[in-house]
Amino acid sequence: MAACGAAAAEYSALLSLPCGPITRRRFAVSCRARPPGNLREMAWKRDDRICEAYFACKGAKESDVMETFLKLTKQVGGLADVVTGLGKALQTKGHLVEIVLPKYDCMQLDQITNLKVLDVVIQSYFDGNLFSNNVWTGTVEGLPVYFIEPQHPSKFFWRAQYYGEHDDFKCYSYFSRAALELLYQSGKKIDIIHCHDWQTAFVAPLYWDIYATRGFSSARICFTCHNFEYQGTAPAPDLSYCGLDVEQLDRPDRMQDNAHGRINVAKGGIVYSNIVTTVSPTYALEVRSEGGRGLQDTLKMHSRKFVGILNGIDTGTWNPSTDRFLAVQYSATDLQGKAANKAFLRKQLGLYSEDASQPLVACITRLVPQKGLHLIRHAIYKTAELEGQFVLLGSSPVPHIQREFEGVADQFQKNNNIRLILKYDEALSHCIYAASDMFIIPSMFEPCGLTQMIAMRYGSVPIVRQTGGLCDSVFDFDDETIPVELRNGFTFARTDEQDLSSCLERAFSYYSRKPMVWKQLVQKDMQIDFSWDSPASQYENLYQSAVAQARGAAQT
Structure with a gap:
């Protein structure tokens, strides 16, 4: 399968594997300098791990190759986790990625393991010229990766950051064209190209309008939008940089933006892909209305190929019984280690308590408006009022928001019960999940959310607003319309402080007054299967259906 993707808070990559899964990188390459056979021979001879991965797939044949464009992200958002987790799950099912x-x-x-440059230069089209690209190979978490290094005077992807540049549109249109060129010149017969977010959505129209006409037509395109707030719009002429026909695509039924009269790349991904997905069933419903940020009519028009699949988490990485970051490892059948981690974190952060069982509430998040900043602030003060302790880990890319929370941190600097750590710290995040009793996610909207799943894995009971993927993964403990066995947290519906306060009060009441009930809830949450096994099977079914339809059409 092939998957491509990019999201606002992460960097982009393209993944390509024979017979298989998806990874979290997005990359685009173009290859005209050498014939396809020579490129493939050079690439595979120079990276034994790719050969081993291919032959490890029983009965794998050239026709079974699946390619994936993906986006590899730094740890400031969930897309990196999603792409890697899905890729490894598909690989486990026998696909090459x-x-x-x-x-x-x-x-x-x-x-990156065994990173090295290949003796091949790929040329890709951009703005009327051909530009060279170096190709590197390596493996990331067991998944084979090609890295493209553009030799373009604008120094694409050499800016000391992953995204947020003034010319992101150009960078990723270049990337998408180059990636397709690499796949085309490799000579592999690909089944699926899977693109993630607008940064690689260029691939869909490029594939059908340019490469399919050259005989590279075996693949079917899957486009996943992880957050419809980011769509990739630009003046229509900018689409021509990567070789697309602006006159043909700047139309309401193709890539013309529904609201602003500009080009919309995410819309092109929807229109030109065979499969369109988002990251939870509820979010898929929400984006057909106002949550679609202007794309709701397009999604309705293409609803037959649009589906929401709830993401999973990497249960190998997020496992309290093996987590190397924890002071003490523990499990659902032995919760003493959780109490030990709570004591360790308190000492580490200077949180003092005469009562070891004093409830600890946590929040790990990017501090952006989507995450419900006013409710996060309110949760801090409400927790203090309820005589609990609160830990916030996260930072904001928006300077005035960062300063605002720095002010809150200063206010509580001498308070024994409140700590705000306004940065990203991976090791500390593991410790906070393990130490906390409750985990709050008061998002304004949340396409999927991964932190609620990780929190439950570590026995931290989620307190969430009912939106998007939070609706599909957290079910209120007091909701009698839901089977008892599914009730795993506390939820609230409105975006006001009063609704959040009531929810926190209910959780605190169970924690302090019914400790055995709370313990059973914690144990139940830790045993829920949030792995990638089920989501990967759903994607696998979509891929196989699309491939079968393509083969059936080719035989008629």
């Missing part, structure tokens, strides 16, 4: 992504200058190279 390869990843192609830009070679960012700020990549964490220590996470």
Whole structure:
């Protein structure tokens, strides 16, 4: 399968694998300097891991190759986790997965095994010229990856950051064209190209309008939008940089933006893909109305190929019984370690309590408006009022929001019960999940959300607003319309402080007055299966259906 993707808070990559899964990188390459056979031979001879992955797939044949464009992200959002988790799950099911992504200058190279450059230069079209690209290979979490290093005078992906540049539209249209060129010149017969978010949505129209006409037509396109707030709009002429026909695509039924009269790349991904998905069933319903941010009519028009699939989490990485970041490892059948982690975190952060059982509420998030900033602030004060303790871990890319929370942190600097750590710290995040009793997610909207799943995995009971994927993963403990076995947290519906306060009060009441009931809830939450196994099976079914339809059409 092939998957491509990019999201606002992460960097983009393309994944390509024979017979298989998806990874979290997005990458685009173009290859005209050498014939396809030579490129493939050079790539595979120079990376034994790719060969091993291919032959590890029993009965794998050239016709079974699946390619994935993906986006590899730094740890500031969930897309990196999603792409890697899905890729490994598909690989486990017997598919071969390869990843192609830009070679960012700020990549964490220590996470890439056996990184090396190939003796091949790929040329890709951009703005009327051909530009060379170096190709690197390596493996990330067991998944083979191609890294593309553009030799363009604008120094695409050499900006010391992953996204947020003034020319992101150009960067990712270049990337998408280059990635398709690499796949085309490789000579592989691909089944699925899976693109993630607007940054690789260029691939869909490029594939059908340019590459399919050259005989590269075996693949079917899957486009996943992780957040419809980010759509990739630009003046219509900018679409021509990567070789697309502006006159043909700047139309209401194709890529013309519904609201602003500009080009909308996410819309192109929807229109030109065979499969369109988002990251939870409830969010799929929401985006057909106002949540679609102007794309609701397009989604309705293409509703037969649009589905929401709830993401999973990497249960190998997020496992309290093996987590190397924890002071004490523990499980649902032995919760003493959770109490030990709580004591350790309190000492580490200077949180003092005469009562070891004093409830600890946590929030780990990017501090952006989507996450319900006014409700996060209110939760801090409400927790203090309820005589609990509160830990916030996260930062904001918006300077005035960061300053605002720095002010709140200063206010509680000498308070023994409140700590705000306004940065990202992976090791500390694991410790907070393990130490906390409750985990709050008061989002204004939440396409899927992963932190509620991780929190439950670590025995931290979620307190969430009913929106998007939170509706599909957290069910209120007091809701008698829901089977008892599914009730796993506390939810509230409105976006006002009063509704959140009532929800927090209910959770605190169960925690303090019914400790055995609370313990049973914690144990139940820790045993819920939030792995990628079920989501990967759903994607696998979609892929197989699309491939079968394509083969059936080819035989008629």
